Every structure is written in structure tokens, then in C-alpha cells.
Amino acid sequence: MIALDETDRALLRALAEDATQGSGALGRRLGLSQPATWRRIKRLEEAGVLAGRRLDLDLGALGFGVTVFLGIKLGTKGRVSLEDFERAVSAIPEVQTVEHILGVYDYRLRVTARDIPDFERVLRRRIMTLPGVGSVDANVMLSEERLPGPI
Template identity: 80%
Template sequence: MIDLDTIDRSLLRELCRDATQSASALGRKLDLSQPATWRRIKRLRESGVIKGQRLDLDREKLGFGVTVFLGIKLVTKGRVSLEDFERAVSAIPEVQTVEHILGLYDYRLRVVARDIADFERVLRRRLMTLPGVGDVEANVILSEERRTGPIG
């Protein structure tokens, strides 16, 4: 774990809000010079606090109007290795995230689809045919509010 001061935390909050901001623009907001801001960003990257940058795509504008969280319980963990399941499910393009969890289900998936009929097709033809899939619970997202991570 790296020690973060208040400036580091403010910098991370700003980058979470908009990672495309330049070091000089961030420096102006945080009352730092551009080189000092760049050095802090570089240190946060090198220490692994900043793992990368991602695009936040508007799924609806891309034609994916339905997002579903699936809880999946494997039938028998002994016969099907977790790695085999993870590899197979990760190859399905509609699956956005695969989380191995503790609780009622073994995995939680975030799946996008064009509409409910498209989701049903993905569920029946791709997900339910995976090795070891047992119980499945689907939760359709009605609305979503994005919150930044724990950068106190």
C-alpha cells in the first residue's frame, strides 16, 4: 500500500471524473505546476495505484439497451475446473465482467444485450451451454448511477 496525501487523493478524484485531462489542467485545479502534477501521476502509475485508463462507452447508443447481472452456481466444481469455466465465459463478447464470488453463487457476470429477446438468445445458446453451469439467477438493471471508488 502506498501513502497518499490529500493532493494525491484530489488528483485521483479528478482523474476518475475525467482521465483525459492534461497535467497542466489538473495542476491548475490542484494549485500545482504541470511538472509536479506529471511526477505525481507517474508515481501513482509506477506504484500500481493507477492501473490503466479505459473508455466509458454509452452502451445504449451502441445498441445495447439491456444490462443483466447473472448469478451462476456451478453444478460440480470438481469435474469442471474454475479456470475452464472462466476461460469459456470470458470468450463470450456480451459478457462484460466475470467475478468469482463467495456466497449463494460461484460467479457474478455482467451481460449486455440489445434487448430482452437478444439476452434470452445469449443466455440459452451461449451461457447455459457452458461446462458446469447449474443454477442461474438474472437481475435486469433498471437504472444505474456511477460512483467513484473509495478515495476518501
């Protein structure tokens, strides 16, 4: 684990807000030189604190108006391996995240679809046919608020 000082935390907060900022702009914002900011970013990347940068897409603007969270309980018949299930579910493009969890369900999936009939098609034809699926519980997302992390 890497020791983070207050400047590192401020840098991480600034990158979480907008990861496209260059080290010069970040440095001006934090009162650092561009090379000092770049060195801090490199150190955080090498330590694994910064694991990459991603682009947030507006799924609604792209025509995907429905997000559903699925709780998947694997069946006990046939004892399908977790790896077989994970490999199969990861091949479904509508499945955005696959989380192996502890509790009532074995997995939690985040699925996006164009609309409810499209989601039903994905559920019936793709998810319910996955190896080992026992039961499925669905929750349709009404709205989402993203809150900044604890940094």
C-alpha cells in the first residue's frame, strides 16, 4: 500500500472529476509544476492506485434506456463451475458488470437494454440459458446518482 499525502489526495480528486486534464492544468490547479504533477501521476500509476482512465458514456443518448440489476443464484444440479458461468456471462454485450458476491445471490449483474422488450429478449435468450443459472431476481433502475469516492 502506498502512502498518500494531501497533495496526492487532491490530485486523485481532480482526476476523478475529469481524467482528461493534462499534468500542466492539474499542476496549476494544485500549485505544482507540470513535471512534479507528472511524476506524482506516474508514481500513482506504478503503485496501481491509478488503474486506468475510462470514458463515461450516456447510455440513454445512445438508445439504451433501461438498466436492470440481476441477482443470480446458481443451481446446485450439475455443479457448474464459477469460471464457466463467468466466461459465458462475460460474453453477453448487454451485461455491463459481473460481480461475484456473498449473500442471497451468487452474482449481481448490471444489464443495459434499449427498452423492456429488449431486456426481456436478453433475459430469456441469453441469461436464462447460461450454464448453472438457478434463479434470477431483477430490479429496474429508476435513476442513478454518482457520488464522489472517499478520497
